[in-house]
Amino acid sequence: MSNPLRVAIAGLGTVGSGTLAILRQHEKMLEQRTGRPIRITAISARDKNKKREHTQDLRWVENPIAMASDPEVDVVVELIGGAEGIARELVETALKNGKSVVTANKALIAHHGIALATLAEKTGAVLAFEAAVAGGIPIIKVLRDGLAANNFRRIMGILNGTCNYILTHMQDTQASFDEVLKEAQNLGYAEAEPSFDVDGIDTAHKLAILTSLAFGCAPAIDSIYMEGIRRITLLDMEFADQLGYTIKLLGIASHTNKGIEQRVHPCMVPSDSSLGAVPGVFNAILAEGDAVGNIMFEGRGAGAGPTASSVVADIMDIARGAHYKPFTLPVSSLQSLPFCGMDDLRCSYYLRLNVIDRPGVLAEITTIFKNEHISLRSFMQHSHAPDEPVNLVITTHETQENAMLRALAAIGKLESVKEKPYMIRIENL
Amino acid sequence: MSNPLRVAIAGLGTVGSGTLAILRQHEKMLEQRTGRPIRITAISARDKNKKREHTQDLRWVENPIAMASDPEVDVVVELIGGAEGIARELVETALKNGKSVVTANKALIAHHGIALATLAEKTGAVLAFEAAVAGGIPIIKVLRDGLAANNFRRIMGILNGTCNYILTHMQDTQASFDEVLKEAQNLGYAEAEPSFDVDGIDTAHKLAILTSLAFGCAPAIDSIYMEGIRRITLLDMEFADQLGYTIKLLGIASHTNKGIEQRVHPCMVPSDSSLGAVPGVFNAILAEGDAVGNIMFEGRGAGAGPTASSVVADIMDIARGAHYKPFTLPVSSLQSLPFCGMDDLRCSYYLRLNVIDRPGVLAEITTIFKNEHISLRSFMQHSHAPDEPVNLVITTHETQENAMLRALAAIGKLESVKEKPYMIRIENL
Numbered sequence: 001m002s003n004p005l006r007v008a009i010a011g012l013g014t015v016g017s018g019t020l021a022i023l024r025q026h027e028k029m030l031e032q033r034t035g036r037p038i039r040i041t042a043i044s045a046r047d048k049n050k051k052r053e054h055t056q057d058l059r060w061v062e063n064p065i066a067m068a069s070d071p072e073v074d075v076v077v078e079l080i081g082g083a084e085g086i087a088r089e090l091v092e093t094a095l096k097n098g099k100s101v102v103t104a105n106k107a108l109i110a111h112h113g114i115a116l117a118t119l120a121e122k123t124g125a126v127l128a129f130e131a132a133v134a135g136g137i138p139i140i141k142v143l144r145d146g147l148a149a150n151n152f153r154r155i156m157g158i159l160n161g162t163c164n165y166i167l168t169h170m171q172d173t174q175a176s177f178d179e180v181l182k183e184a185q186n187l188g189y190a191e192a193e194p195s196f197d198v199d200g201i202d203t204a205h206k207l208a209i210l211t212s213l214a215f216g217c218a219p220a221i222d223s224i225y226m227e228g229i230r231r232i233t234l235l236d237m238e239f240a241d242q243l244g245y246t247i248k249l250l251g252i253a254s255h256t257n258k259g260i261e262q263r264v265h266p267c268m269v270p271s272d273s274s275l276g277a278v279p280g281v282f283n284a285i286l287a288e289g290d291a292v293g294n295i296m297f298e299g300r301g302a303g304a305g306p307t308a309s310s311v312v313a314d315i316m317d318i319a320r321g322a323h324y325k326p327f328t329l330p331v332s333s334l335q336s337l338p339f340c341g342m343d344d345l346r347c348s349y350y351l352r353l354n355v356i357d358r359p360g361v362l363a364e365i366t367t368i369f370k371n372e373h374i375s376l377r378s379f380m381q382h383s384h385a386p387d388e389p390v391n392l393v394i395t396t397h398e399t400q401e402n403a404m405l406r407a408l409a410a411i412g413k414l415e416s417v418k419e420k421p422y423m424i425r426i427e428n429l
Numbered sequence: 430m431s432n433p434l435r436v437a438i439a440g441l442g443t444v445g446s447g448t449l450a451i452l453r454q455h456e457k458m459l460e461q462r463t464g465r466p467i468r469i470t471a472i473s474a475r476d477k478n479k480k481r482e483h484t485q486d487l488r489w490v491e492n493p494i495a496m497a498s499d500p501e502v503d504v505v506v507e508l509i510g511g512a513e514g515i516a517r518e519l520v521e522t523a524l525k526n527g528k529s530v531v532t533a534n535k536a537l538i539a540h541h542g543i544a545l546a547t548l549a550e551k552t553g554a555v556l557a558f559e560a561a562v563a564g565g566i567p568i569i570k571v572l573r574d575g576l577a578a579n580n581f582r583r584i585m586g587i588l589n590g591t592c593n594y595i596l597t598h599m600q601d602t603q604a605s606f607d608e609v610l611k612e613a614q615n616l617g618y619a620e621a622e623p624s625f626d627v628d629g630i631d632t633a634h635k636l637a638i639l640t641s642l643a644f645g646c647a648p649a650i651d652s653i654y655m656e657g658i659r660r661i662t663l664l665d666m667e668f669a670d671q672l673g674y675t676i677k678l679l680g681i682a683s684h685t686n687k688g689i690e691q692r693v694h695p696c697m698v699p700s701d702s703s704l705g706a707v708p709g710v711f712n713a714i715l716a717e718g719d720a721v722g723n724i725m726f727e728g729r730g731a732g733a734g735p736t737a738s739s740v741v742a743d744i745m746d747i748a749r750g751a752h753y754k755p756f757t758l759p760v761s762s763l764q765s766l767p768f769c770g771m772d773d774l775r776c777s778y779y780l781r782l783n784v785i786d787r788p789g790v791l792a793e794i795t796t797i798f799k800n801e802h803i804s805l806r807s808f809m810q811h812s813h814a815p816d817e818p819v820n821l822v823i824t825t826h827e828t829q830e831n832a833m834l835r836a837l838a839a840i841g842k843l844e845s846v847k848e849k850p851y852m853i854r855i856e857n858l
Contacts (some may be wrong), residue, residue, distance in 0.1 A: 022578050022720055032645075032762060033577055130575070136721035138575020145574065146559070146567020148462055149451050149741035216461075274727060277706060291451055291738035292565035295728035298703060299721060309720035312578035324749075333461060 004037040005319040006072055010064035010090055011079035012045035012052060015104050015131065015311065018304030019077060020054045022312045030312070034319040041072045068093035075100045075318055077311060083107035091116060091127075098123040102314040104131035104307055106205040110221045113209070114334075117326035127326040128314035133206045134159060134283040136306025137299040138313060143213045143287070144328045150289030152214040156252040156427075157285035158278050159206040161301040162190050162197040163229050163249040165281045167266075171237050171246070177230060189281065199228035200249065200264040207251035211262055212327050214287065215255050216335050219327075220262070223339035227265035236352060236422060239393045240268050243350070243378070246276040250427065259338035261345065268350050268426045274298070275429060286429070345401040348377065348426040353392040353411060354419040357381070361416045365392070368410045372403040389418045395426065433466040434748040435501055439493035439519055440508035441474035441481060444533050444560065447733030448506060448740045449483045459741070463748040470501045497522035504529045504747055506740060512536035520545060520556075527552040531743040533560035533736055539634040539650045542641070543763075546755035556755040557743035562635045563588060563712040565735030566728040567742060572642045572716070573757045579718030581643040585681040585856075586714035587707050588635040590730040591619050591626040592658050592678040594710045596695075600666050600675070606659060618710065628657035629678065629693040636680035640691055641756050643716065644684050645764050648756075649691070652768035656694035665781060665851060668822045669697050672779070672807070675705040679856065688767035690774065697779050697855045703727070704858060715858070774830040777806065777855040782821040782840060783848040786810070790845045794821070797839045801832040818847045824855065 007023070009016055023030070023040055031037045043055060044064040061067055067076050068090055076094040078101060080087040087105055094101050096119055103109070109116070109129045120127040130140045134157065143152075158164050162184065169180045181198065184190035196202050204226050208219040229249050240247050245268035254261045269276040274296045278284040283301030288294055300306035327334060355361050369376060380393040396404070408421045436452070438445055452459070452469055460466045472484060473493040490496055496505050497519055505523040507530060509516040516534055523530050525548055532538070538545070538558045549556040559569045563586065572581075587593050591613065598609045610627065613619035625631050633655050637648040658678050669676050674697035683690045698705040703725045707713040712730025717723055729735035756763060784790050798805060809822040825833070837850045 018720070026578065026580065029580065030578070032758060136576075136718075136724060138571055141575045142567055142571065145746065146570045146742055147565075147738065148745045149455065149459065149738050151455065151458065272706065274706070277701065277703070289565075289738065291447070291734040291741070293729050293735060295565060295726070297724075297726055299724035305720040306722060309576065309578050309718065312720070313575055316577045317574065320753075328462060 002036055004039040005315070006039050006041040006074045007077060007315060008042035008044070008061070008067040008070065008073040008075070009040060009077045009079065010044045010067060011081065012043060013079065014304045015307045016045065016079040017052065017054070018308030019079065019311045021304070022308050024054045030316060034316050036319045038315060038319055042067055042070060064090050065093060068099060069097055073099060075102060075315060077315065078103040078105060079311070081105055081107070083111045088112060092119060095119040095123060095125050095127060098125050100126040100128070100318050102128045102311055102318070104129070104311055106132040106202070106209065110205040110208040110219050113212070113326065114218045114331060118331050120326055121331060126318050126322060126324070128317060129209070129326070130314050131307045131310035133209050134285055135299070135301040135303065136309045137283060137285060137297045137301070138310060139210070139285050139297060140213060141313070142297065144324065147287065147289055147292055147295070150291050152255065152287060152289050154252070154254045154288040155210050155214045155285065156250055158248055158275060158283055159203045159251045159301065160197055160249060161281035161283055162194070163203070164278065164283070165189050166198070167229060167232065167247055167249065168280050170232070170234060174234060176234060177232055198230055200226045203249060203251045203264045207253055207262060207264060210251070210285070211253040211260060212334070214253065215260055215337065216329050216333070217260060217337045218334050220339055223262055225263040225265065225342045229266050232266055235391070236424060239352065239380070240350065241271070242380070243268070243395065244271055245269060245426065246271045247424065248275060248278070250275070252427070256340060258344055259340045261340040263342065263345070266424055268424055269429060273429045343402040346398050347401070348398050348428065349396045349404055350424045350426055351394040351396070351408070352422040353394070353417055354389050355392055356387065356416045356418065357390045358387065358416065364414055364416070365411055368407050372407045374399045374403055374407055431465055433468040434744070435468050435470040435503045436506060436744060437471035437473070437490070437496040437499065437502040437504070438469060438506045438508065439473045439496060440510065441472060442508065443733045444736045444740065445474065445508040446481065446483070447737030448508065450733070451737050451741045453483045459745060463745050465748045467744060467748055471496055471499060493519050494522060497528060498526055502528060504531060504744060506744065507532040507534060508740070510534055510536070512540045517541060521548060524548040524552060524554050524556060527554050529555040529557070529747050531557045531740055531747070533558070533740055535561040535631065535634040535638065539637040539648050542638070542755065543647045543760060547760050549755055550760060553752070555747050555751060555753070557746060558638070558755070559743050560736045560739035562638050563714055564728070564730040564732065565738045566712060566714060566726045566730070567739060568639065568714050568726060569642060570742070571726065573753065576716065576718055576721055576724070579720050581684065581716060581718050583681070583683045583717045584639050584643045584714065585679055587677055587704060587712050588632045588680045588730065589626055589678060590710035590712055591623070592632070593707065593712070594618050595627070596658060596661065596676055596678065597709050599661070599663060603663060605663060606661055627659055629655045632678060632680045632693045636682055636691060636693060639680070639714070640682040640689060641763070643682065644689055644766065645758050646689060646766045647763050649768055652691055654692040654694065654771045658695050661695055664820070665853060668781065668809070669779065670700070671809070672697070672824065673700055674698060674855065675700045676853065677704060677707070679704070681856070685769060687773055688769045690769040692771065692774070695853055697853055698858055702858045772831040775827050776830070777827050777857065778825045778833055779853045779855055780823040780825070780837070781851040782823070782846055783818050784821055785816065785845045785847065786819045787816065787845065793843055793845070794840055797836050801836045803828045803832055803836055
């Protein structure tokens with residue numbers, strides 16, 4: 001196995017440059033660890049003329065698709081991004097030609113993972129995507145190898161560093177969502193078009209992949225309930241804090257007796273819990289296995305170094321002769337489990353109702369809860385001027401989501417309720 | 430690869446029974462995930478007549494050493510324990526005969542890992558010991574595979590659940606070390622002879638293995654500075670809390686420009702840090718890689734389920750055809766790096782001095798610090814009756830260990846100092 005593994009890199013943005021840096025700076029260390037030289041035999045990016053480091057003496061390829069049939073290439077590293085277009089064509093063509101592919105492209109894997117895995121199985125190529133989920137945390141290898149003896153009940157996590165940065169920073173500086181988003185955009189932590197991050201789409205892509213690996217089913221991005229963080233206010237953060245909670249955007253997948261439940265939404269989690277304490281741009285994943293119990297991983301979810309750490313680990317795996325299936329099980333063995341809607345979800349809730357405080361209001365509200373068999377856990381009302389709107393802060397015991405939604409709809413129609421009720425789900429972990 | 434992998438289990442205590450349970454209860458799941466049936470073809474334990482679950486229809490072997498040459502066995506799972514005796518003989522003989530070995534035996538690997546790895550390399554057998562470090566946390570596979578692209582600067586962690594339970598419980602219940610130890614012994618969390626755990630020996634075994642994998646050198650248990658938790662008092666815990674710290678027993682290995690530094694001792698760590706918040710019997714490991722940055726793993730470090738999760742993951746690895754070297758690099762490629770003594774250590778210190786509070790005492794003490802170029806960071810003195818001993822609580826900026834020890838020796842000789850000074854190192858992470 002001392003013949004070199006020949007690698008082509010398509011896309012030289014943040015992750016591509018980081019990958020190039022590790023492969024060139026640690027060339028000897030990687031060879032020693034894998035028992036085989038890893039050579040970069042082609043690179044490609046949108047703009048050839050941009051000044052870049054570590055590209056000297058490397059062969060430049062105008063059209064990355066050519067890498068997929070290049071006789072000097074064993075592994076194509078796709079770091080272009082996007083579920084369609086060049087990235088998809090490159091990966092498809094490479095796998096068809098029997099070339100292994102390493103990618104950090106969560107959208108591509110979440111949407112087309114099964115089709116691509118089928119291609120890979122046909123030609124015996126490896127399709128590896130460790131960097132697609134949680135950056136530097138090697139959660140895909142951990143689920144496939146280190147925790148392989150477990151039946152998983154649940155996997156959940158903070159999967160988007162941008163959202164976690166925004167939420168942490170709102171709390172630390174008492175600035176609003178819009179202010180912190182603007183600042184994050186100026187610092188380069190958030191995109192000019194932030195929807196992908198703040199509306200939960202990126203988290204959903206990653207969750208779809210985690211669900212697949214944890215429960216042995218095909219990724220099903222369309223079955224994910226998705227809600228972002230735009231509506232999180234400082235007021236709710238303050239009330240959360242008083243209740244001992246912190247607000248985090250979580251992706252959660254559970255294997256229930258009704259099927260697989262997948263959801264992405266802001267959650268209140270105990271501030272002193274492992275997930276509640278995850279700061280800034282960090283990611284964290286909590287898995288519950290039948291043998292191992294709860295196990296938690298925390299690390300950087302984005303950035304050149306951490307993401308390239310996972311890309312290069314995949315390349316090293318291939319250099320060592322790894323031959324696993326992309327989703328661990330062969331495509332034909334992936335189970336088709338039913339996916340649950342949100343109606344069946346059972347959880348605890350935080351509610352904030354903006355009401356005129358006059359006699360009878362509380363009775364109206366509590367009657368609605370009673371009719372839906374919703375049991376309250378705590379109740380706070382802040383001092384105010386008489387006859388002015390006041391915030392009622394309520395937390396509930398575990399109850400059914402559809403009952404809660406009916407109750408909120410009924411409450412929203414009360415004359416004394418001045419704003420649409422605010423609701424945030426609580427995960428006590 | 431559909432011929433069964435034939436496994437023999439030697440030792441049916443907590444971990445052995447847990448391993449048996451997973452292999453039998455999840456037989457189909459494991460076969461699906463590895464593409465190959467895993468069959469138990471022999472079992473052995475000290476007492477044949479003990480009532481056990483999951484042993485029906487299994488072949489009992491009187492002398493476990495016979496497993497090492499049994500033609501019906503591909504993999505020997507050694508769960509007997511101990512660095513010498515039967516465990517060592519069984520593993521040596523199995524490897525010599527080309528049979529792969531899976532073990533949870535940290536003492537064996539820390540003391541004889543290199544000799545055993547050399548045997549394994551000769552015959553091409555696999556020697557796997559994921560369960561030897563941090564129970565259910567798959568840190569060995571993570572260092573070898575998921576973080577393989579990193580050069581590590583430091584690896585540290587809470588590696589002994591018994592000590593973490595004792596320290597957490599002392600703090601929670603305000604009971605002394607001796608009281609909590611007794612309670613832990615009654616609950617079965619601590620051994621009747623607790624030295625292995627509370628004096629840091631178990632942590633040192635695990636640290637020696639982590640050091641080897643992180644830095645690519647042979648395990649060197651004898652180069653580890655070791656101090657246990659017997660001397661931790663509630664008073665120091667209370668002062669730590671006032672300073673924002675929690676006391677944890679840590680194993681720490683650093684790659685410094687002078688060589689490898691390995692130490693096991695109680696540390697004050699920030700209470701709100703990832704390691705500071707690790708509760709009860711949990712283990713946690715923090716690694717610092719040049720690409721990935723800081724990454725943290727937290728999970729159960731002992732018990733039937735978590736440890737068996739790692740044992741079975743190793744068996745599955747072998748079923749899938751893994752052929753890695755025990756310490757990742759071939760024995761001949763392991764570096765012989767110099768190991769540093771504690772003299773060169775630089776860290777911050779917590780000190781508690783029991784002194785008679787009379788004019789001039791503080792001047793004597795601060796003059797000693799000044800002469801050793803030790804810079805103080807904080808200073809607390811608790812109210813007291815005049816002329817009675819008082820606790821001076823001091824924290825220092827980063828300084829050299831040997832200067833600190835000289836200062837403490839000088840302080841200990843002062844007439845006004847009534848007890849040997851208490852010192853706990855601070856890790857600000």
